[in-house]
Amino acid sequence: MTLTIASLLPSLQNTNGDAENAAVLAARARWAGLDARVVAVEQAADLPERVDAVVLGSGSDASLDVARERLLALVDELRRWGTEGVPILAVGTGWELLSWGIERADGSTVEGLGIVAGRGVPREHRIAGDLVVQVPRIGLLVGFENHARDYVGAEASPLGRVRAGTGNGRRSGQEGVRMGDVIGTHLHGPVLAKNPVLADAILRRMCERAGLEYAPGARTAEVDGYAETARQAQLRAAGVNAAV
Amino acid sequence: MKYAPAILVGRLVRFAARLRKPGGGSAVPGLIVNRIAPGYLKSTLSGFPQGLVVVSGSSGKSTTTKMLVAILRAHGEGVFTNPSTANISQGLTSALLEQADWRGRVPGDVAVLEMDEGHGALVMQGVDARIVTLTNVMVDQIDRFHDSEMVAGMLARIADRAHEAVVANADDAYLMRLAAALRPEVAVRRFGVSADVLAAAPRGLGHTETSPTRLDPADGVVVASVDGASTVLADGAASVPVGLPARGTHYAVDAAAAYATAKQVLGERFSSETAAAALSAIPAVFGRGERVTVRGQEVDFVLVQNPASYQLNVDSIAPGTEQVLFAIGSDVRDPSYFWPADASSLGRVSIVSGSKAAEAALMLAYDGVEIDRVEPDLGRALDDFLAAPAPASGIKTIVFSADSMRRTRAHLGLTGAE
Numbered sequence: 001m002t003l004t005i006a007s008l009l010p011s012l013q014n015t016n017g018d019a020e021n022a023a024v025l026a027a028r029a030r031w032a033g034l035d036a037r038v039v040a041v042e043q044a045a046d047l048p049e050r051v052d053a054v055v056l057g058s059g060s061d062a063s064l065d066v067a068r069e070r071l072l073a074l075v076d077e078l079r080r081w082g083t084e085g086v087p088i089l090a091v092g093t094g095w096e097l098l099s100w101g102i103e104r105a106d107g108s109t110v111e112g113l114g115i116v117a118g119r120g121v122p123r124e125h126r127i128a129g130d131l132v133v134q135v136p137r138i139g140l141l142v143g144f145e146n147h148a149r150d151y152v153g154a155e156a157s158p159l160g161r162v163r164a165g166t167g168n169g170r171r172s173g174q175e176g177v178r179m180g181d182v183i184g185t186h187l188h189g190p191v192l193a194k195n196p197v198l199a200d201a202i203l204r205r206m207c208e209r210a211g212l213e214y215a216p217g218a219r220t221a222e223v224d225g226y227a228e229t230a231r232q233a234q235l236r237a238a239g240v241n242a243a244v
Numbered sequence: 245m246k247y248a249p250a251i252l253v254g255r256l257v258r259f260a261a262r263l264r265k266p267g268g269g270s271a272v273p274g275l276i277v278n279r280i281a282p283g284y285l286k287s288t289l290s291g292f293p294q295g296l297v298v299v300s301g302s303s304g305k306s307t308t309t310k311m312l313v314a315i316l317r318a319h320g321e322g323v324f325t326n327p328s329t330a331n332i333s334q335g336l337t338s339a340l341l342e343q344a345d346w347r348g349r350v351p352g353d354v355a356v357l358e359m360d361e362g363h364g365a366l367v368m369q370g371v372d373a374r375i376v377t378l379t380n381v382m383v384d385q386i387d388r389f390h391d392s393e394m395v396a397g398m399l400a401r402i403a404d405r406a407h408e409a410v411v412a413n414a415d416d417a418y419l420m421r422l423a424a425a426l427r428p429e430v431a432v433r434r435f436g437v438s439a440d441v442l443a444a445a446p447r448g449l450g451h452t453e454t455s456p457t458r459l460d461p462a463d464g465v466v467v468a469s470v471d472g473a474s475t476v477l478a479d480g481a482a483s484v485p486v487g488l489p490a491r492g493t494h495y496a497v498d499a500a501a502a503y504a505t506a507k508q509v510l511g512e513r514f515s516s517e518t519a520a521a522a523l524s525a526i527p528a529v530f531g532r533g534e535r536v537t538v539r540g541q542e543v544d545f546v547l548v549q550n551p552a553s554y555q556l557n558v559d560s561i562a563p564g565t566e567q568v569l570f571a572i573g574s575d576v577r578d579p580s581y582f583w584p585a586d587a588s589s590l591g592r593v594s595i596v597s598g599s600k601a602a603e604a605a606l607m608l609a610y611d612g613v614e615i616d617r618v619e620p621d622l623g624r625a626l627d628d629f630l631a632a633p634a635p636a637s638g639i640k641t642i643v644f645s646a647d648s649m650r651r652t653r654a655h656l657g658l659t660g661a662e
Binding site for chain 1: 392393578580581583584600601602603605606607610612618
């Protein structure tokens with residue numbers, strides 16, 4: 001069987017390359033000797049019959065309303081995936097759109113799809129920089145954040161604890177949200193390439209549901225070597241001692 | 245006479261700066277003159293008899309500015325222009341000081357300035373331009389601007405300074421919306437590509453949003469065809485063949501932008517033959533497709549500045565090029581935004597280098613590119629890359645970010661035109 005990774009609205013939600021996380025999952029599955037494909041889902045008609053994982057990246061604020069409209073057509077599937085344990089990775093504004101909603105700085109709001117708890121609220125200054133998060137059973141997630149909103153309401157189910165950077169903000173010391181196999185995060189860009197442990201946790205979950213075995217391939221080890229060097233450099237830059 | 249004391253101070257500072265850093269330019273004299281004579285920049289920029297032309301946009305503004313200056317000079321115009329590194333106010337004032345006489349007057353009929361889209365709105369406060377030329381809106385330098393709307397907003401503020409005309413890329417939907425919102429007395433001139441040229445670009449033109457329709461040659465200057473490093477511009481009924489400084493559709497678009505702007509500047513004095521000859525005579529720009537012989541090896545240099553140019557430049561490297569050195573430096577703080585581009589056509593890269601070597605290797609590996617070696621030390625990477633025998637197929641090709649380009653030039657002792 002072929003593992004199918006749905007990349008939702010890549011034409012709108014790939015500003016920082018977050019949609020590429022779908023390709024990262026597919027590549028790692030192939031290196032493990034499995035069949036995998038990425039299906040771009042711009043509208044309900046594009047939905048494949050079976051979905052093994054979902055990636056929704058971040059877009060620009062100007063496209064929030066149109067992205068919400070298009071996601072609304074997929075809300076039944078998103079709810080079903082969430083309850084059935086299909087891994088969903090949502091980044092930045094994509095995550096916010098799956099939340100209860102978004103408050104804009106001008107006081108207007110965008111209603112979310114209500115898949116995960118919490119909402120985006122304006123912060124005084126845009127934050128852009130390194131973000132390092134300690135995640136239980138996963139370890140340190142390393143990446144970049146760039147957002148003009150904080151996230152409140154995830155205090156009971158954060159993805160992890162901030163070691164460097166801002167994360168959800170409002171002095172929560174927390175980053176992201178995790179509800180079952182649904183993950184929302186500010187870590188933008190190729191977070192799964194940079195954090196192979198998280199990628200493999202998602203792949204194991206996909207394979208478990210599909211009745212497949214996942215064992216990383218030889219190429220995976222080679223590529224993860226690049227990731228490790230990049231992670232160490234960024235941890236040094238962010239002033240995080242990985243041993244602690 | 246009013247600015248003579250400030251100019252004198254600026255000159256003395258420049259002299260002092262040169263003693264400290266021989267041959268180097270410095271923004272410090274401009275900083276000081278801007279402080280003691282805050283009106284100098286504004287009044288000087290507004291004082292050229294043929295007015296001020298500003299070129300801005302996400303990418304292509306450097307090349308477009310150079311091309312425009314070449315066309316105007318070929319028509320006998322005296323042109324003041326800024327080096328591309330001096331496009332914020334103190335650098336601009338320093339550049340003016342280089343040319344100024346003791347009273348601060350700068351010779352020239354017309355000023356053509358390349359303006360950083362981020363700083364331009366501020367620099368242009370209180371300065372009226374005769375013509376503003378806008379190249380495109382691309383997702384560029386995300387750390388700085390975050391998104392395209394912000395870039396479009398900054399360009400709109402620059403465009404608002406134009407009192408005669410705005411020359412804009414008709415293929416860029418953001419710029420067309422911006423042009424539609426201009427005051428009615430400001431003319432809009434357009435340039436763009438033909439349907440054939442768009443169809444031949446493997447991934448489009450790289451605009452954040454491409455206009456749904458193509459420009460008719462009756463309504464502006466159209467890139468009718470591109471063949472390697474030459475193009476044909478359609479200007480009304482006329483077909484104008486032009487040689488480009490390097491291969492690539494984006495250079496043809498830059499040429500169309502410069503051509504359309506020059507036509508607006510010169511009016512009836514504009515000659516398409518003179519413009520074509522001037523464009524064709526522009527030498528290749530370092531790091532932008534130029535072929536150089538270094539240490540007895542022919543090398544192509546390819547500069548990567550933003551996701552769009554990354555994709556265009558990677559696409560322009562001939563498939564099967566055997567030896568590629570790929571160097572990304574500290575100027576690319578967060579390489580995330582390069583990930584949507586597809587570099588799989590490279591197939592194999594000999595050495596990945598630069599301070600962001602590991603990040604670059606990770607990105608290339610997920611594009612399916614084979615990597616022979618990761619060597620963060622750029623000097624060593626360059627030495628080994630150039631020492632290896634010439635490839636059996638293709639030309640040794642060095643792809644680099646701006647920071648790695650500077651280090652490469654320094655390491656190889658390459659100087660010359662920026």
